[in-house]
Amino acid sequence: MSSPGKNDSATGHCLCGAVNFRIVGPLRPLVSACHCSQCRRFHGAPGAYTAAAESDVIIDGRDSIRWYSSSPDVRRGFCMTCGTTLFWQEIGAKELDIVAGTIDLPSGLKLARHIYVASKGDYEVIADGLPQFPASSRG
Ligand SMILES: [Zn+2]
Ligand SMILES: [Zn+2]
Numbered sequence: 001m002s003s004p005g006k007n008d009s010a011t012g013h014c015l016c017g018a019v020n021f022r023i024v025g026p027l028r029p030l031v032s033a034c035h036c037s038q039c040r041r042f043h044g045a046p047g048a049y050t051a052a053a054e055s056d057v058i059i060d061g062r063d064s065i066r067w068y069s070s071s072p073d074v075r076r077g078f079c080m081t082c083g084t085t086l087f088w089q090e091i092g093a094k095e096l097d098i099v100a101g102t103i104d105l106p107s108g109l110k111l112a113r114h115i116y117v118a119s120k121g122d123y124e125v126i127a128d129g130l131p132q133f134p135a136s137s138r139g
Helices: 037-043
Strands: 011-013 020-023 030-034 047-053 057-060 065-071 074-079 085-090 095-099 110-115
Touching: 037 047, 037 065, 037 074, 047 085
Parallel strands: 030 110
Antiparallel strands: 011 020, 020 057, 030 047, 047 095, 065 074, 074 085, 085 095
Protein backbone atom coordinates (compact mmCIF):
# COMPACT_ATOMS: atom_id res chain seq x y z
CA MET A 1 0.00 0.00 0.00
CA SER A 2 1.13 3.54 -0.65
CA SER A 3 1.57 5.80 2.34
CA PRO A 4 -1.49 7.70 3.54
CA GLY A 5 -1.97 10.91 1.65
CA LYS A 6 0.18 9.80 -1.26
CA ASN A 7 -2.76 10.10 -3.58
CA ASP A 8 -3.88 13.42 -2.15
CA SER A 9 -1.18 15.35 -3.97
CA ALA A 10 -0.97 13.77 -7.42
CA THR A 11 0.07 15.91 -10.37
CA GLY A 12 -0.16 15.37 -14.09
CA HIS A 13 0.25 17.02 -17.44
CA CYS A 14 -0.15 16.53 -21.17
CA LEU A 15 2.74 15.73 -23.50
CA CYS A 16 3.48 19.34 -24.48
CA GLY A 17 2.90 20.80 -21.01
CA ALA A 18 0.16 23.24 -22.02
CA VAL A 19 -2.20 21.49 -19.60
CA ASN A 20 -1.02 20.86 -16.04
CA PHE A 21 -3.17 19.73 -13.17
CA ARG A 22 -2.97 18.69 -9.56
CA ILE A 23 -5.43 16.77 -7.49
CA VAL A 24 -5.96 18.22 -4.05
CA GLY A 25 -8.22 15.44 -2.77
CA PRO A 26 -8.40 11.65 -2.98
CA LEU A 27 -7.46 10.04 -6.28
CA ARG A 28 -9.06 6.63 -6.92
CA PRO A 29 -6.13 4.20 -6.57
CA LEU A 30 -7.66 1.46 -8.73
CA VAL A 31 -7.39 1.91 -12.49
CA SER A 32 -9.89 0.49 -14.97
CA ALA A 33 -8.71 -0.29 -18.49
CA CYS A 34 -11.58 0.38 -20.88
CA HIS A 35 -11.49 -1.52 -24.16
CA CYS A 36 -14.63 0.02 -25.70
CA SER A 37 -14.51 1.07 -29.35
CA GLN A 38 -14.55 4.78 -28.42
CA CYS A 39 -11.58 4.51 -26.05
CA ARG A 40 -9.78 2.35 -28.60
CA ARG A 41 -9.93 5.22 -31.08
CA PHE A 42 -9.59 8.11 -28.65
CA HIS A 43 -6.45 6.71 -27.00
CA GLY A 44 -5.16 4.41 -29.73
CA ALA A 45 -5.16 1.78 -26.99
CA PRO A 46 -7.37 0.79 -24.08
CA GLY A 47 -8.26 3.82 -21.97
CA ALA A 48 -6.82 3.47 -18.46
CA TYR A 49 -8.60 5.72 -15.98
CA THR A 50 -8.40 6.84 -12.42
CA ALA A 51 -10.89 9.38 -11.05
CA ALA A 52 -11.31 12.24 -8.62
CA ALA A 53 -13.91 14.79 -7.64
CA GLU A 54 -13.90 17.46 -10.34
CA SER A 55 -13.71 20.14 -7.64
CA ASP A 56 -10.43 18.60 -6.43
CA VAL A 57 -8.75 18.82 -9.84
CA ILE A 58 -6.97 22.15 -10.18
CA ILE A 59 -6.19 22.74 -13.85
CA ASP A 60 -3.64 25.16 -15.26
CA GLY A 61 -4.06 25.61 -19.02
CA ARG A 62 -7.78 24.98 -19.16
CA ASP A 63 -7.94 27.05 -22.38
CA SER A 64 -5.83 24.38 -24.11
CA ILE A 65 -8.39 21.65 -23.42
CA ARG A 66 -10.85 20.81 -26.15
CA TRP A 67 -13.93 18.84 -25.11
CA TYR A 68 -15.44 16.36 -27.53
CA SER A 69 -18.91 14.93 -26.96
CA SER A 70 -18.41 11.26 -27.79
CA SER A 71 -22.03 10.49 -26.90
CA PRO A 72 -24.95 12.65 -25.75
CA ASP A 73 -24.10 12.21 -22.06
CA VAL A 74 -20.29 11.96 -22.18
CA ARG A 75 -17.49 14.39 -22.98
CA ARG A 76 -13.80 13.65 -23.47
CA GLY A 77 -11.09 16.25 -22.93
CA PHE A 78 -7.79 16.42 -24.78
CA CYS A 79 -4.98 18.92 -25.32
CA MET A 80 -5.62 20.80 -28.54
CA THR A 81 -1.89 21.33 -29.06
CA CYS A 82 -0.38 17.88 -28.58
CA GLY A 83 -3.48 15.68 -28.65
CA THR A 84 -2.89 14.04 -25.27
CA THR A 85 -6.09 12.44 -24.02
CA LEU A 86 -6.78 13.74 -20.51
CA PHE A 87 -10.31 13.38 -19.19
CA TRP A 88 -13.61 11.53 -19.50
CA GLN A 89 -16.75 12.85 -17.85
CA GLU A 90 -20.45 12.14 -17.77
CA ILE A 91 -22.23 15.43 -18.41
CA GLY A 92 -23.27 16.93 -15.09
CA ALA A 93 -21.30 14.43 -12.99
CA LYS A 94 -19.28 15.67 -10.04
CA GLU A 95 -16.60 13.05 -10.75
CA LEU A 96 -13.91 13.45 -13.39
CA ASP A 97 -12.19 10.41 -14.87
CA ILE A 98 -8.50 11.11 -15.47
CA VAL A 99 -6.32 9.23 -17.94
CA ALA A 100 -3.87 7.32 -15.74
CA GLY A 101 -0.97 7.78 -18.15
CA THR A 102 -1.01 11.55 -17.60
CA ILE A 103 -0.33 11.25 -13.85
CA ASP A 104 3.29 11.86 -12.82
CA LEU A 105 5.18 8.88 -11.41
CA PRO A 106 5.19 7.37 -8.89
CA SER A 107 1.45 7.51 -9.35
CA GLY A 108 0.39 5.26 -6.48
CA LEU A 109 -2.11 3.74 -8.94
CA LYS A 110 -2.75 0.10 -9.72
CA LEU A 111 -4.47 -1.50 -12.70
CA ALA A 112 -7.42 -3.44 -11.28
CA ARG A 113 -9.75 -4.56 -14.04
CA HIS A 114 -10.55 -4.63 -17.74
CA ILE A 115 -13.95 -3.38 -18.87
CA TYR A 116 -15.80 -3.54 -22.21
CA VAL A 117 -13.58 -6.43 -23.29
CA ALA A 118 -16.36 -7.57 -25.66
CA SER A 119 -15.37 -4.54 -27.78
CA LYS A 120 -11.60 -4.92 -27.58
CA GLY A 121 -9.42 -4.82 -30.65
CA ASP A 122 -8.96 -8.24 -32.25
CA TYR A 123 -5.18 -7.71 -32.00
CA GLU A 124 -5.30 -7.27 -28.24
CA VAL A 125 -4.17 -9.97 -25.83
CA ILE A 126 -5.10 -9.53 -22.18
CA ALA A 127 -2.86 -11.83 -20.18
CA ASP A 128 -2.41 -10.18 -16.79
CA GLY A 129 -4.98 -12.32 -14.97
CA LEU A 130 -7.01 -9.34 -13.78
CA PRO A 131 -10.83 -9.49 -13.81
CA GLN A 132 -12.44 -8.90 -17.20
CA PHE A 133 -15.96 -7.61 -17.78
CA PRO A 134 -17.78 -7.78 -21.16
CA ALA A 135 -19.15 -4.25 -20.58
CA SER A 136 -19.25 -2.04 -17.50
CA SER A 137 -17.98 -3.59 -14.25
CA ARG A 138 -21.31 -2.49 -12.77
CA GLY A 139 -22.92 -5.25 -14.83
ZN1 LIG B 1 -0.43 19.34 -24.68
ZN1 LIG C 1 -14.15 3.20 -23.05
